[in-house]
Amino acid sequence: MEGKRVKVKSKGKIFEGVVMPSRSATLILKLDSGYNIGLKDYEVIEVIDEKRDVAKLEKPKKRAGLKDVRIISTGGTIASKVDYRTGAVTSQFSSEEILSEVPELKDVCNVDSTLLFNILSENMKPEYWVKLANEIYSSIKRGFEGVIVTHGTDTMAYTSSAISFMVSTPVPIVFVGSQRSSDRPSSDATMNLICSAQTAISDLGEVVVVMHGTTSDDFCYIHRAVKVRKNHTSRRDAFQSVNQSPLGKVYYPSGEIEWLTERVMRGERELKLRDGIEERCVLIKFFPGLKPDVLEYYYGEGYRGFVLEGTGLGHVSTDWVDTIKKISDDSLIVMTSQCLWGRVCDRVYDTGRDLLNAGVIEGEDMLPEVALIKVMWLLGNYSLESAKELVKKNLVGEVNPRTIY
Amino acid sequence: MEGKRVKVKSKGKIFEGVVMPSRSATLILKLDSGYNIGLKDYEVIEVIDEKRDVAKLEKPKKRAGLKDVRIISTGGTIASKVDYRTGAVTSQFSSEEILSEVPELKDVCNVDSTLLFNILSENMKPEYWVKLANEIYSSIKRGFEGVIVTHGTDTMAYTSSAISFMVSTPVPIVFVGSQRSSDRPSSDATMNLICSAQTAISDLGEVVVVMHGTTSDDFCYIHRAVKVRKNHTSRRDAFQSVNQSPLGKVYYPSGEIEWLTERVMRGERELKLRDGIEERCVLIKFFPGLKPDVLEYYYGEGYRGFVLEGTGLGHVSTDWVDTIKKISDDSLIVMTSQCLWGRVCDRVYDTGRDLLNAGVIEGEDMLPEVALIKVMWLLGNYSLESAKELVKKNLVGEVNPRTIY
Numbered sequence: 001m002e003g004k005r006v007k008v009k010s011k012g013k014i015f016e017g018v019v020m021p022s023r024s025a026t027l028i029l030k031l032d033s034g035y036n037i038g039l040k041d042y043e044v045i046e047v048i049d050e051k052r053d054v055a056k057l058e059k060p061k062k063r064a065g066l067k068d069v070r071i072i073s074t075g076g077t078i079a080s081k082v083d084y085r086t087g088a089v090t091s092q093f094s095s096e097e098i099l100s101e102v103p104e105l106k107d108v109c110n111v112d113s114t115l116l117f118n119i120l121s122e123n124m125k126p127e128y129w130v131k132l133a134n135e136i137y138s139s140i141k142r143g144f145e146g147v148i149v150t151h152g153t154d155t156m157a158y159t160s161s162a163i164s165f166m167v168s169t170p171v172p173i174v175f176v177g178s179q180r181s182s183d184r185p186s187s188d189a190t191m192n193l194i195c196s197a198q199t200a201i202s203d204l205g206e207v208v209v210v211m212h213g214t215t216s217d218d219f220c221y222i223h224r225a226v227k228v229r230k231n232h233t234s235r236r237d238a239f240q241s242v243n244q245s246p247l248g249k250v251y252y253p254s255g256e257i258e259w260l261t262e263r264v265m266r267g268e269r270e271l272k273l274r275d276g277i278e279e280r281c282v283l284i285k286f287f288p289g290l291k292p293d294v295l296e297y298y299y300g301e302g303y304r305g306f307v308l309e310g311t312g313l314g315h316v317s318t319d320w321v322d323t324i325k326k327i328s329d330d331s332l333i334v335m336t337s338q339c340l341w342g343r344v345c346d347r348v349y350d351t352g353r354d355l356l357n358a359g360v361i362e363g364e365d366m367l368p369e370v371a372l373i374k375v376m377w378l379l380g381n382y383s384l385e386s387a388k389e390l391v392k393k394n395l396v397g398e399v400n401p402r403t404i405y
Numbered sequence: 406m407e408g409k410r411v412k413v414k415s416k417g418k419i420f421e422g423v424v425m426p427s428r429s430a431t432l433i434l435k436l437d438s439g440y441n442i443g444l445k446d447y448e449v450i451e452v453i454d455e456k457r458d459v460a461k462l463e464k465p466k467k468r469a470g471l472k473d474v475r476i477i478s479t480g481g482t483i484a485s486k487v488d489y490r491t492g493a494v495t496s497q498f499s500s501e502e503i504l505s506e507v508p509e510l511k512d513v514c515n516v517d518s519t520l521l522f523n524i525l526s527e528n529m530k531p532e533y534w535v536k537l538a539n540e541i542y543s544s545i546k547r548g549f550e551g552v553i554v555t556h557g558t559d560t561m562a563y564t565s566s567a568i569s570f571m572v573s574t575p576v577p578i579v580f581v582g583s584q585r586s587s588d589r590p591s592s593d594a595t596m597n598l599i600c601s602a603q604t605a606i607s608d609l610g611e612v613v614v615v616m617h618g619t620t621s622d623d624f625c626y627i628h629r630a631v632k633v634r635k636n637h638t639s640r641r642d643a644f645q646s647v648n649q650s651p652l653g654k655v656y657y658p659s660g661e662i663e664w665l666t667e668r669v670m671r672g673e674r675e676l677k678l679r680d681g682i683e684e685r686c687v688l689i690k691f692f693p694g695l696k697p698d699v700l701e702y703y704y705g706e707g708y709r710g711f712v713l714e715g716t717g718l719g720h721v722s723t724d725w726v727d728t729i730k731k732i733s734d735d736s737l738i739v740m741t742s743q744c745l746w747g748r749v750c751d752r753v754y755d756t757g758r759d760l761l762n763a764g765v766i767e768g769e770d771m772l773p774e775v776a777l778i779k780v781m782w783l784l785g786n787y788s789l790e791s792a793k794e795l796v797k798k799n800l801v802g803e804v805n806p807r808t809i810y
Binding site for chain 2 (some may be wrong): 122124126152153156158159233234235238251259279283285290293301309310312316317336343344345351
């Protein structure tokens with residue numbers, strides 16, 4: 001009932017107001033006076049269907065000379081703002097709403113938006129990646145010169161990686177989220193959104209993640225989607241590029257972009273969609289004592305894509321070698337490292353060489369999560385044989401040929 | 406045959422020399438002239454049993470006023486030096502050998518050493534933790550005033566965490582390794598070893614990891630064992646304290662220690678051993694699309710300890726809630742975050758609250774790997790009921806009550 005206007009009866013009295021979010025069984029009502037009241041024993045008498053103020057918002061006028069940008073909302077903190085003035089929880093995410101919240105966007109681009117999903121990002125699934133890829137593809141095909149995807153931060157790097165493989169793009173596809181919801185004074189939503197818009201109109205042809213670069217409100221980083229990771233549970237600058245410099249910085253509030261390294265330019269690649277995905281793939285993090293039986297379990301369930309998150313340069317215990325040998329002929333098995341930073345190299349120690357001989361493929365400097373999505377995507381679109389070749393290659397920036405750290 | 410002196414026949418000629426490490430099928434012999442020769446087709450005529458030079462090394466004299474330190478070797482890069490002068494691979498690790506390699510140690514402490522294992526660190530297993538804990542315990546009981554454990558870097562943080570829970574110690578227990586073997590000019594073995602010895606004689610009563618603090622040879626960090634992680638596959642400063650300041654710095658070559666934060670002091674805790682360990686525990690890293698069936702698989706195999714490496718503040722998909730509910734009564738299920746930095750908090754979003762109601766316990770700011778070892782140790786020593794209480798408590802520094810980053 002959050003955000004609904006209700007009439008309730010409690011201890012013989014009638015109260016009318018808007019239901020506020022509550023962490024307990026207590027009903028919290030924002031009365032028309034502006035005060036909140038908490039009710040433990042109550043009976044809802046009426047849910048009043050109230051037209052949202054949103055309808056009154058002006059449809060933004062398209063301005064000549066500005067690029068057309070599509071905003072696709074998928075849910076998450078950035079889209080789940082609690083408006084404490086009205087008590088309403090934003091569940092729709094129209095361009096009118098966005099522009100009323102962040103009017104600065106009007107000077108950056110012409111915004112058109114759509115609500116594709118409204119789910120918590122931990123509930124993201126590969127099937128949603130496919131729907132999102134198709135929505136992005138058709139948006140670009142319709143002529144949008146940049147795409148912004150608002151997304152919960154928990155799994156944003158997974159989704160943006162999936163889109164990197166699924167959509168070859170001539171324009172920027174920018175993922176943005178917020179770590180603190182808009183109703184909190186420390187919210188990063190506004191600044192992240194403005195910086196994502198600046199990135200969406202820039203000279204870029206890649207899938208990127210734009211989030212706070214520091215804990216101050218001074219700039220956002222533009223991260224290559226297949227090289228970024230959420231490395232903190234709560235900080236606003238939780239996202240970090242791993243084994244790759246961020247592509248650039250967007251200064252706030254100036255909107256100026258400083259590019260930091262090579263990037264794919266706008267128009268450099270053709271628009272293409274390849275949206276197959278094989279869900280029966282698994283990422284297994286190794287630890288001392290973990291038995292290789294789990295490989296056989298998944299193999300028995302029909303899984304043929306395995307990403308191992310090994311130790312150090314890419315190791316698992318020697319007693320895994322036989323099991324790997326058994327399943328590697330008709331499976332794609334990629335080794336990554338739980339160190340996260342650095343590159344896998346299985347040619348240094350004996351165990352590593354044994355693993356290579358058993359059929360393991362080195363994941364280079366790929367993040368384990370990205371390697372998983374690459375394997376899902378390869379097995380969803382190519383033969384096993386081709387997948388085994390392609391997994392070693394740098395397709396969209398997921399493998400950095402140079403070791404930079 | 407590495408390190409052995411052999412006589413071989415190749416293309417009608419006889420060669421004698423010491424077998425060097427080789428990455429291919431080619432036999433590399435170091436001849437007595439000092440030159441190396443590579444042989445593809447050869448026949449070994451004789452393996453010559455040669456007494457190692459080591460026997461000639463002088464037994465070090467005990468010096469008054471210096472502390473007695475035990476060095477326990479478990480294998481790994483730091484102990485697998487290839488001596489290119491003799492061609493021998495160091496497989497024994499006597500105090501004589503250590504002191505001949507790193508004579509500076511003689512001025513720091515009286516060294517007594519033992520080779521407990523000689524295994525690659527990816528082959529470490531919980532059963533070895535138990536043996537090591539017992540060796541450390543009896544060394545301290547015998548009067549050693551500090552213990553150094555040399556260990557491969559891949560799983561050093563796992564082993565040192567296990568020892569943190571198993572051994573309550575009045576003296577420093579210092580884990581040390583090297584990222585580059587001693588035969589490489591860039592080796593970190595000597596400096597790490599000297600800094601570990603300085604730590605072993607210091608005013609400290611904790612289990613720590615001592616490794617390079619930067620890529621220069623200027624200082625080592627002293628990391629709390631339950632708060633450190635190998636965060637790079639190959640850099641010498643791969644180890645980083647996570648959610649915790651390093652305890653101190655050991656400057657090189659001065660050996661001076663600068664303490665950076667609170668620590669447990671020498672003599673503060675009593676010597677105790679509690680070495681039970683339940684191996685049927687598993688760490689599961691969540692990703693979008695991962696099915697909860699894997700929980701039921703392990704539960705069916707008799708596992709009752711589960712550490713989930715969730716997303717963000719500690720989430721897994723909502724469709725995991727029912728399975729968790731099913732197994733949580735007689736299982737210990739701890740939520741950690743794949744973000745690694747920051748703290749788990751499942752009270753912010755609905756999914757998190759559902760997980761708590763289903764029986765998940767928040768892992769606070771514990772590293773997933775450390776939470777796993779804590780669960781193994783708790784279930785190996787306590788009732789499930791006690792384990793469920795103790796897992797929330799900070800036992801040996803694994804939970805930082807203050808959020809510092």
